[in-house]
Amino acid sequence: MTKSDDLKTRRVAAVAQGAATRGIYVERAENAELWDVDGKRYIDFAAGIAVNNTGHRHPRIMAAVAGQAEAFTHTCFHVAPYESYLRLAERLNAAAPGEFAKKTLLVTTGAEAVENALKMARAYTGRSGVVAFSGAFHGRTLMGMALCGKVMPYKKNFGAMPPEVYHAPFPNAYHGVTPEMSLAALEQLFRSTIDPERVAAIIIEPVQGEGGFNIAPAGFLKSLRALCDAHGIVLIADEVQAGIARTGKLFAFEHAGVAADLVAMAKGLAGGFPLSAVTGRAEIVDAAPLGGVGGTYAGNPLAVAAANAVLDVIAEEDLCARAIEIGERLQTRLKAVAERQGMACIGEVRGLGAMVAFELVRDRGSRDPDPALTQAIVAEAEARGLIVLPCGTRGNVVRILPPLTTPMALVDEAADILEASIEAAVTKTAEAA
Numbered sequence: 001m002t003k004s005d006d007l008k009t010r011r012v013a014a015v016a017q018g019a020a021t022r023g024i025y026v027e028r029a030e031n032a033e034l035w036d037v038d039g040k041r042y043i044d045f046a047a048g049i050a051v052n053n054t055g056h057r058h059p060r061i062m063a064a065v066a067g068q069a070e071a072f073t074h075t076c077f078h079v080a081p082y083e084s085y086l087r088l089a090e091r092l093n094a095a096a097p098g099e100f101a102k103k104t105l106l107v108t109t110g111a112e113a114v115e116n117a118l119k120m121a122r123a124y125t126g127r128s129g130v131v132a133f134s135g136a137f138h139g140r141t142l143m144g145m146a147l148c149g150k151v152m153p154y155k156k157n158f159g160a161m162p163p164e165v166y167h168a169p170f171p172n173a174y175h176g177v178t179p180e181m182s183l184a185a186l187e188q189l190f191r192s193t194i195d196p197e198r199v200a201a202i203i204i205e206p207v208q209g210e211g212g213f214n215i216a217p218a219g220f221l222k223s224l225r226a227l228c229d230a231h232g233i234v235l236i237a238d239e240v241q242a243g244i245a246r247t248g249k250l251f252a253f254e255h256a257g258v259a260a261d262l263v264a265m266a267k268g269l270a271g272g273f274p275l276s277a278v279t280g281r282a283e284i285v286d287a288a289p290l291g292g293v294g295g296t297y298a299g300n301p302l303a304v305a306a307a308n309a310v311l312d313v314i315a316e317e318d319l320c321a322r323a324i325e326i327g328e329r330l331q332t333r334l335k336a337v338a339e340r341q342g343m344a345c346i347g348e349v350r351g352l353g354a355m356v357a358f359e360l361v362r363d364r365g366s367r368d369p370d371p372a373l374t375q376a377i378v379a380e381a382e383a384r385g386l387i388v389l390p391c392g393t394r395g396n397v398v399r400i401l402p403p404l405t406t407p408m409a410l411v412d413e414a415a416d417i418l419e420a421s422i423e424a425a426v427t428k429t430a431e432a433a
Contacts, residue, residue, distance in 0.1 A: 003038050008025075033056075043413065045387055053314075064308065084304045089106065095250055102282055107295055111138070115139070118130060127200040128164050129166065129200055131201070133182075135393045143165075149167055169181065175367065203264075219256075248324040248353030262279070262285070274297075275299070275300065331351055343426070360377070374395060374396045374397065
């Protein structure tokens with residue numbers, strides 16, 4: 001029995017089944033590579049689900065965390081605050097889109113950031129309604145589940161969701177949902193289901209994560225901004241997966257030239273340490289009563305030290321430009337594969353910066369999803385030493401999230417493995433049919 005086999009057995013016996021895991025038990029990691037307990041090497045193009053944008057164990061980040069650990073590891077910001085929290089808040093206030101006064105709250109997870117943004121919006125507007133979109137993912141808390149636009153596995157068996165959460169269709173050109181159709185659905189929602197004067201917030205991912213890396217068109221985000229302005233609704237950008245240089249801008253909303261009122265961020269913010277933030281209009285952030293937001297571990301000093309180092313690394317190594325370079329290299333390779341004879345299973349290759357995906361279909365005419373082939377490609381890649389992830393409301397999208405510090409030679413090696421994995425999975429599927 002291998003070490004991995006032993007750990008799998010122990011995991012089944014000891015860990016909650018609902019906490020889904022892969023079969024890779026990591027022993028060590030460096031930049032864009034990791035090694036399992038049996039010594040097998042992997043190229044990590046999941047990056048902890050868009051967390052390690054600066055790679056595993058970036059020296060600058062590790063040094064910052066080590067230095068902080070020598071001083072103190074926890075005081076609780078509510079009890080004994082610290083300068084590094086203030087400095088990070090100031091930097092996020094300056095970096096987030098929008099020419100208006102901003103403030104920041106630091107918390108721990110993406111779901112917490114989303115929940116606190118909604119609390120702020122409700123406190124500020126005095127309203128309770130919230131609008132999200134089909135295919136959305138905003139976390140696994142009770143309100144996060146309600147906001148999600150995907151039942152399995154996020155809502156399955158968990159009972160009634162919080163009230164006054166509504167959904168509109170997310171624009172998806174590949175599946176025939178135009179921005180005009182989405183806006184018309186919102187207008188219909190306001191006419192038939194909830195008065196816009198009861199809506200506190202509209203929350204949207206500029207690039208959907210779990211939903212399939214669907215990109216919100218710039219024109220749609222601008223129209224959404226105008227709609228919110230017309231009705232006094234707070235616009236919340238969920239940048240948890242798309243933010244922190246992943247798409248080639250520090251925040252994905254910047255591609256559209258749109259400023260949301262509140263920005264929820266997490267994942268890549270602290271380079272592998274648990275930290276999230278809400279940054280936005282000062283008057284909205286300040287609407288919550290004293291003591292109404294925060295938490296015991298919110299803004300942990302080690303994670304804050306890491307985040308300040310992450311922002312330094314992004315600027316010094318120009319990781320926004322690197323995200324574009326890596327994304328273009330991967331999309332070029334994938335589009336070439338898609339054009340090859342016998343590869344009609346790849347319906348679309350899409351992405352923004354180093355947030356790249358391809359959608360698998362049974363044929364390009366019907367565009368019927370092929371989740372089985374998707375899983376086969378992911379498994380084949382893993383067997384060959386490349387970690388990629390599935391996503392999409394229909395389970396038929398492969399997403400690729402390389403660290404932005406990945407050397408281009410390693411990007412090319414990963415592309416070679418992915419190409420071979422697609423071809424092998426297609427061949428095996430055809431032979432089994």
